[in-house]
Amino acid sequence: MGAREWKRGWVWLAGLWAVMIGLRQDPLFANDPRLLLGVLPAGLAYQAGYTLLATFVMWGLVRVAWPAELRSLEASDAGDTTADSRE
Amino acid sequence: MIPAIIVFLYLAIVLYIGIFAFRRGRVSGEDYFLASRSLGGVVFLFSLFGTNMTAFAILGSSGLAYTRGIGVYGLLAASSSFVIPFTLLVIGTRLWGHGRRFGHMTPVQFFRDRWECSAIGTAIFALTAAMLVPYIVIGVMGGGTALEALSAAGGIGGGAADGAGSWVSYEVGGAIVALVVMGYVFFGGMRGTAWVNTFQTLLFLSFGAMAFVIIGKELGGFDEVMARLAADPRTASLLARERIPPAEFFSYFFIPLSSIMFPHISIMCLTARRIDAFRKTVVLYPICILLVWLPSVYLGVVAAGEFPGLSPGEADDVLLRLLTEHTDVWLAGILGAAIMACVMASDSQILALCTMFSEDIFAYYGGKKRFGDAAQVWTGRLFVVVITLVAYLVAMAAKDRVGIFELAIRFAFSGYAALSPVMIAALFWRRSTKWGALAAVVWIAATVAGTWYLHEVTAAIAPRPGEPPVPIVPALGGTLLRSAGGVTVFGMLPVVPMLAGSAVLMWLVSLATRPPSRATVDRFFPEPVPGARGRAGLRTAG
Numbered sequence: 365m366g367a368r369e370w371k372r373g374w375v376w377l378a379g380l381w382a383v384m385i386g387l388r389q390d391p392l393f394a395n396d397p398r399l400l401l402g403v404l405p406a407g408l409a410y411q412a413g414y415t416l417l418a419t420f421v422m423w424g425l426v427r428v429a430w431p432a433e434l435r436s437l438e439a440s441d442a443g444d445t446t447a448d449s450r451e
Numbered sequence: 452m453i454p455a456i457i458v459f460l461y462l463a464i465v466l467y468i469g470i471f472a473f474r475r476g477r478v479s480g481e482d483y484f485l486a487s488r489s490l491g492g493v494v495f496l497f498s499l500f501g502t503n504m505t506a507f508a509i510l511g512s513s514g515l516a517y518t519r520g521i522g523v524y525g526l527l528a529a530s531s532s533f534v535i536p537f538t539l540l541v542i543g544t545r546l547w548g549h550g551r552r553f554g555h556m557t558p559v560q561f562f563r564d565r566w567e568c569s570a571i572g573t574a575i576f577a578l579t580a581a582m583l584v585p586y587i588v589i590g591v592m593g594g595g596t597a598l599e600a601l602s603a604a605g606g607i608g609g610g611a612a613d614g615a616g617s618w619v620s621y622e623v624g625g626a627i628v629a630l631v632v633m634g635y636v637f638f639g640g641m642r643g644t645a646w647v648n649t650f651q652t653l654l655f656l657s658f659g660a661m662a663f664v665i666i667g668k669e670l671g672g673f674d675e676v677m678a679r680l681a682a683d684p685r686t687a688s689l690l691a692r693e694r695i696p697p698a699e700f701f702s703y704f705f706i707p708l709s710s711i712m713f714p715h716i717s718i719m720c721l722t723a724r725r726i727d728a729f730r731k732t733v734v735l736y737p738i739c740i741l742l743v744w745l746p747s748v749y750l751g752v753v754a755a756g757e758f759p760g761l762s763p764g765e766a767d768d769v770l771l772r773l774l775t776e777h778t779d780v781w782l783a784g785i786l787g788a789a790i791m792a793c794v795m796a797s798d799s800q801i802l803a804l805c806t807m808f809s810e811d812i813f814a815y816y817g818g819k820k821r822f823g824d825a826a827q828v829w830t831g832r833l834f835v836v837v838i839t840l841v842a843y844l845v846a847m848a849a850k851d852r853v854g855i856f857e858l859a860i861r862f863a864f865s866g867y868a869a870l871s872p873v874m875i876a877a878l879f880w881r882r883s884t885k886w887g888a889l890a891a892v893v894w895i896a897a898t899v900a901g902t903w904y905l906h907e908v909t910a911a912i913a914p915r916p917g918e919p920p921v922p923i924v925p926a927l928g929g930t931l932l933r934s935a936g937g938v939t940v941f942g943m944l945p946v947v948p949m950l951a952g953s954a955v956l957m958w959l960v961s962l963a964t965r966p967p968s969r970a971t972v973d974r975f976f977p978e979p980v981p982g983a984r985g986r987a988g989l990r991t992a993g
Contacts, residue, residue, distance in 0.1 A: 394691065395692060397681060402674040407690075418536070426734060437552060
C-alpha cells in the first residue's frame, strides 16, 4: 500500500467516525416521546437502528479494510523471539 | 431457597467446565495464559463478549435507565456497538499479529519491544494493573450481594438490610464466588476461563430473552405498561432523552475506547487461532450488544412504573425485583444464575493480572530463564490465589463502601480510554517514541487522580439528581461543573480532555524526542510505506 493510499485510508476512517458520532447524537428523535407500534419509544428504536447500522458498517469494513497480510502468520509458529527483549 | 439452589448448581457447572471439561495434560506457559493461541471463532466471540459484559451491562444499565430513561441505551450501548468492534478490527488484529510474530503474551511486552524500553512497559504495567484491581474487588462484592439477595426468604428485597433474612450471608456468598472463580482460573487458565465465559454468555443471551417475554406477558403486555408511563407526567420524560444533556451524551461516545485497552481484552485478542476469528467477532458484536442491552434498558424504564420512588442505589436491583415478582421461582433461579454470570466477570481480570505479573515481572526479570516454564505457570497460579484472597479481604472490609470502588471503576474507564492514543501510536506511527508514551501515561495518571480529587472536594456542593449542575470555580463559568453524577468539563465527561491531552502529548513529545532505532522500526513495520521514511525521521535515528 502506497503512502497516498495509506493516508487516504485514515482520512476515510476519520470521516466514518465523524458520521457515526453525528448519527448517534440523534437530531431527529432524541426528545420525541412517541411510541412505535405502541411499545417502542422512537428514540430507543432509532438507537437500536444505529446498532444495526454499526453491524453493516463492520460488515463493510472487514471487506475493505481487512488486514489480509496477517493471514500469513497463521501457519507460522509463534515465537520469533530472536530479537525479543523480554528476557 | 429454590433460586439459590439453582444458582449453586450453576456454580458447580461453571467449576466443572473451567477445571475439567477442557483440561490438557502438560500445561506450558503459553497454554495456561493464552490457551496456546488456539481459540476458534465461536468461542472467541462469546468469550470476548462475555468478558466485556460486567454486572453493569445488565444490572447497572437497568438501574440507570430507571432514573435517566431510554437514552441510556444510546449513551453506552450504541457507542459500544460501533467503537468496540472497530477497535477490535483496527487494533486487536494487529496485536494478534505482533503476538504471533514476536511471541508477545501481554501488551506491556509489545510496548517494551516497540520502544526498546523497559521503563515504559513498567509504567504502563503499574497504571493498568492499578486500574484493574477495583474490578476484581467489586466482582467479589457483587457475588456476595447477589447470593445474599437470591437466598433471601422472601425473594429479592425480602431479607433485612444486614442480611438477617438470607440463609447465605454476604461474607459466605463472597467467599463462595471467590473460591469458584479462583478454582477455574487456577486450574483451567485461559482455556477454562474462555469456555466458562462462552457458557455464561449463552446463558444470559438465551434466558435474558426468555425473561423479557415472560415479564411482558405477566405485566399484561408492554403496550399497556408504556401507555401508563407516557400518561404519567413523572415518568413520561423517561421515554425520551430529556434527562441526558447533549454534551454529556456526546462525550460517552469515547468511553468504549477503554475496552481494547483493558489488559484482559487485549490479552484475549492474542488467543485466536486464526485471524478470521476477528471477522465474525467484529461483525456480530453489535448484534450481541443489541440483544443484551435493549431488554435491560427497556425493563429498567418499565420498572420505573412498577416500583416508583427507588433511590439510585436501590434502582440497581430493579431487574432482580421484576424477575422475582413476575416469574416463577424456577425461572427466577435460572435468571439469577444468568445474573451471577455477569457478576462473575472478574475471572478474566484476575487471569490478566496474573498473566501480566508472570510475564512482565517474573519472566522479564529472569525468573522463567532461571526456574523454567513450569515454575512460571505455578507462579501465575500462586498469584491467582493471592490476588483473590486480597480481593476477598478488601471486599469484606469495605462492605459498606461499594461506592468507592464503583467510582474507581468509572475513573478507570476514562483512564483506559485515554490510553488508546498510546496504543494507536505504537501500532501505526513509526515516529512515535517512548517519551511520548511516558508523557501520555503521566498525563493520564495525573488527570485520573485530579478528577477524583475534584469529585471528592465538590461532594458538598453536588446537586441532587434532576437538578442543574453547579460551577466548581464560579470565575470559570461553565468550564468546570459539578453535576449529580460527577465533574464535567464544558458539560462533557473528563474522558474528552483526558483523551485529547493524551493524543497531543503523544504527538508533540514524540516529535521532540529521539525515535527508536531503525532496526526496531523496520521490525515492526516490515513493509515500509514508500516515501514515508523522511517524514518518519528515521534518518536522524540512525
